[in-house]
Amino acid sequence: MTRVVGRGGSPAAPRSADVAQLAGVSRKTVSRVLNNEPYVSDDVRRRVIEAAEELGYRLNNAARTLASGRTCSIGVVALGTAGYGTASLLVAIEKAVRGSGYALRVVNTLDGEPDDIAAAVDSLLEQGVDGIIVSEPIVEGEVPVRVDVPVLFLGAPPAFGGSRAVTAGVGADLLARAATDHLLELGHQTVHHLAGPLRWYAARDRVEGWRTALAARGRHQPPLLEGDWSAASGYLAGRELAADPEVTAVFVSGDDMAIGLIHALTEAGRRVPHDVSVIGFDGNPVFAYVTPPLTTVRQPFDAAAREGLKRLIHAIEEPDTEGPSSSDLPVELVVRASTAPPPTSSSAGPRASSSRSHSSQRSSA
Amino acid sequence: MTRVVGRGGSPAAPRSADVAQLAGVSRKTVSRVLNNEPYVSDDVRRRVIEAAEELGYRLNNAARTLASGRTCSIGVVALGTAGYGTASLLVAIEKAVRGSGYALRVVNTLDGEPDDIAAAVDSLLEQGVDGIIVSEPIVEGEVPVRVDVPVLFLGAPPAFGGSRAVTAGVGADLLARAATDHLLELGHQTVHHLAGPLRWYAARDRVEGWRTALAARGRHQPPLLEGDWSAASGYLAGRELAADPEVTAVFVSGDDMAIGLIHALTEAGRRVPHDVSVIGFDGNPVFAYVTPPLTTVRQPFDAAAREGLKRLIHAIEEPDTEGPSSSDLPVELVVRASTAPPPTSSSAGPRASSSRSHSSQRSSA
DNA sequence: CTGAAAGCGCTAACAC
DNA sequence: GTGTTAGCGCTTTCAG
Numbered sequence: 001m002t003r004v005v006g007r008g009g010s011p012a013a014p015r016s017a018d019v020a021q022l023a024g025v026s027r028k029t030v031s032r033v034l035n036n037e038p039y040v041s042d043d044v045r046r047r048v049i050e051a052a053e054e055l056g057y058r059l060n061n062a063a064r065t066l067a068s069g070r071t072c073s074i075g076v077v078a079l080g081t082a083g084y085g086t087a088s089l090l091v092a093i094e095k096a097v098r099g100s101g102y103a104l105r106v107v108n109t110l111d112g113e114p115d116d117i118a119a120a121v122d123s124l125l126e127q128g129v130d131g132i133i134v135s136e137p138i139v140e141g142e143v144p145v146r147v148d149v150p151v152l153f154l155g156a157p158p159a160f161g162g163s164r165a166v167t168a169g170v171g172a173d174l175l176a177r178a179a180t181d182h183l184l185e186l187g188h189q190t191v192h193h194l195a196g197p198l199r200w201y202a203a204r205d206r207v208e209g210w211r212t213a214l215a216a217r218g219r220h221q222p223p224l225l226e227g228d229w230s231a232a233s234g235y236l237a238g239r240e241l242a243a244d245p246e247v248t249a250v251f252v253s254g255d256d257m258a259i260g261l262i263h264a265l266t267e268a269g270r271r272v273p274h275d276v277s278v279i280g281f282d283g284n285p286v287f288a289y290v291t292p293p294l295t296t297v298r299q300p301f302d303a304a305a306r307e308g309l310k311r312l313i314h315a316i317e318e319p320d321t322e323g324p325s326s327s328d329l330p331v332e333l334v335v336r337a338s339t340a341p342p343p344t345s346s347s348a349g350p351r352a353s354s355s356r357s358h359s360s361q362r363s364s365a
Numbered sequence: 366m367t368r369v370v371g372r373g374g375s376p377a378a379p380r381s382a383d384v385a386q387l388a389g390v391s392r393k394t395v396s397r398v399l400n401n402e403p404y405v406s407d408d409v410r411r412r413v414i415e416a417a418e419e420l421g422y423r424l425n426n427a428a429r430t431l432a433s434g435r436t437c438s439i440g441v442v443a444l445g446t447a448g449y450g451t452a453s454l455l456v457a458i459e460k461a462v463r464g465s466g467y468a469l470r471v472v473n474t475l476d477g478e479p480d481d482i483a484a485a486v487d488s489l490l491e492q493g494v495d496g497i498i499v500s501e502p503i504v505e506g507e508v509p510v511r512v513d514v515p516v517l518f519l520g521a522p523p524a525f526g527g528s529r530a531v532t533a534g535v536g537a538d539l540l541a542r543a544a545t546d547h548l549l550e551l552g553h554q555t556v557h558h559l560a561g562p563l564r565w566y567a568a569r570d571r572v573e574g575w576r577t578a579l580a581a582r583g584r585h586q587p588p589l590l591e592g593d594w595s596a597a598s599g600y601l602a603g604r605e606l607a608a609d610p611e612v613t614a615v616f617v618s619g620d621d622m623a624i625g626l627i628h629a630l631t632e633a634g635r636r637v638p639h640d641v642s643v644i645g646f647d648g649n650p651v652f653a654y655v656t657p658p659l660t661t662v663r664q665p666f667d668a669a670a671r672e673g674l675k676r677l678i679h680a681i682e683e684p685d686t687e688g689p690s691s692s693d694l695p696v697e698l699v700v701r702a703s704t705a706p707p708p709t710s711s712s713a714g715p716r717a718s719s720s721r722s723h724s725s726q727r728s729s730a
Numbered sequence: 731c732t733g734a735a736a737g738c739g740c741t742a743a744c745a746c
Numbered sequence: 747g748t749g750t751t752a753g754c755g756c757t758t759t760c761a762g
């Protein structure tokens with residue numbers, strides 16, 4: 001049999017017609033087998049599969065897409081940072097998409113400006129996607145793009161977006177509330193908060209949770225500090241806070257910022273957790289090994305991605321029915337050694353052991 | 366608000382024929398304009414563009430791919446970890462690909478087994494890609510896949526039997542050598558090494574550099590320790606090392622592991638850097654804010670990704686000519702406070718200040 | 731259960 | 747400079 005030789009010396013890729021010929025069936029039957037459609041006898045099915053393997057046949061997705069109108073792929077618009085949180089979320093999305101039958105197309109938007117997001121969405125649409133995930137969206141004006149596929153906003157509040165929008169998130173407000181409550185339960189009168197950039201929903205949700213926790217106990221709400229997720233910005237905020245003797249507890253909206261903040265506090269002579277307690281947010285395991293080991297709340301990235309994807313796929317495949325109801329995500333408080341009861345005013349309070357507990361953790365639904 | 370304006374009852378998407386009709390030209394002319402081909406009068410070009418915008422026309426990539434045989438997209442096989450290094454590399458790849466005219470398709474392989482990589486490559490090929498990037502490949506048997514597009518191995522020597530393989534890397538061996546030299550220059554007699562999992566090329570390259578540096582000065586080469594990139598594994602290795610009084614300097618193959626190792630050392634009463642110096646690898650900026658601030662070498666992710674992509678695109682577009690020559694990547698030693706001269710044997714040596722230098726750094730070509 | 735025909739929306743050659 | 751004619755490889759009708 002003469003094989004056409006393609007460029008670069010490799011033989012032309014086999015097409016479904018070749019498989020059909022080898023198996024002695026029609027092209028349509030091959031298509032049926034490849035798509036797992038019913039109404040094919042087991043015998044024929046097996047023959048087709050064998051023929052395909054023998055030829056090293058690989059489906060041409062462009063042709064399939066063109067003919068069927070479905071791309072079987074999902075696009076992700078992610079923020080272009082390598083931070084633990086966003087990176088973990090992206091990995092979680094990838095994990096969730098695996099095995100769903102969809103492929104992933106990723107576009108990063110560097111700064112999250114509306115025009116940037118629009119360009120990203122546009123390029124995704126042009127590539128062809130059945131649905132879009134906007135990961136950790138940022139608060140900003142309208143995104144000037146016409147979208148006709150479902151969009152999942154991962155990490156934005158519900159009731160947001162266009163007609164075919166669905167949302168899901170890690171439950172940041174609840175996590176933030178748990179973090180704040182932890183400090184309050186330790187006996188602190190109030191809790192300061194270093195937020196992430198307030199353009200991010202992720203940052204706002206956490207502020208929300210912090211406010212709720214404070215309000216629920218009628219506590220005074222100190223002024224808000226804003227960082228940029230980096231340890232450097234945490235350090236700056238820490239210097240400010242160190243100057244205020246009233247500060248005994250700080251909830252920081254990200255582990256990296258918390259590390260910077262603790263550094264500034266320590267440098268200024270305020271011991272953590274003896275003088276000031278600090279709790280982070282994310283759950284990066286490396287911070288179990290710094291001094292003091294960082295108390296934090298773990299974000300349920302995997303669960304959030306799974307749930308969001310489930311909804312998105314539902315919106316893609318059964319657009320007219322109600323989506324799956326939202327289930328509660330786990331809130332996992334990882335108590336290590338950067339939090340302790342407040343110093344007694346007599347300054348002779350109990351010395352909290354800056355213990356070696358690397359990851360005593362407790363979780364609640 | 367990050368809102369995407371959508372249309373509910375979406376009318377059929379406009380096709381190039383619609384644009385052609387509105388502009389009063391043929392479909393082929395529209396195609397010419399959209400592909401920036403020459404031989405179109407400016408007047409016609411403008412009219413076509415206006416018509417396309419008015420209609421909200423969006424190119425159908427599947428059709429274009431089918432007709433042209435080029436997908437204009439590049440696939441990435443990445444390891445499914447959210448570690449700073451791999452995540453940074455992925456982000457760097459994305460940045461490099463932006464504006465190259467190619468789209469990115471990402472598939473993660475969770476554990477890097479050959480079968481896993483094969484499956485990932487296969488799914489990419491099925492989706493249709495013009496080239497493939499295997500990011501941080503792992504040493505293992507052959508990958509059982511027939512690939513007929515160029516493959517870039519980012520961070521490894523060629524491993525697929527493929528004829529169309531190109532490679533690029535961060536220059537891990539040079540970086541590792543610089544790290545080891547730094548310690549040696551400080552006066553340490555020898556340097557211990559905690560490697561990453563040796564299945565990774567990334568880990569092996571660094572071992573190589575460490576060996577080279579030691580050999581160049583005729584120093585004794587201590588036994589190798591192997592971790593798994595996690596801080597926990599660094600901690601374990603640290604406990605071992607702490608028991609050996611001979612150890613005065615350790616080069617650790619990743620920042621996270623270094624943090625774990627320092628923790629173990631400190632816990633065992635061996636001060637860093639007074640008794641033992643530790644240098645990490647990666648350059649995660651957060652570790653400028655731990656105690657002591659971590660000396661490390663920064664990986665030139667962006668430069669490596671850019672260079673690798675340049676070669677890959679060359680292999681895609683001009684398969685028959687020689688690729689661009691490799692340029693040297695920067696090696697940036699970030700000297701902070703976890704490294705110092707060795708303790709004098711009389712134990713009355715100069716006390717290294719565990720300073721607050723957050724990022725005094727020096728770099729060399 | 732299986733097959734034959736007719737496109738999906740675009741680009742590649744060639745004509746004009 | 748521009749238009750015409752064929753497909754790209756698959757899935758969809760709709761017959762058998």
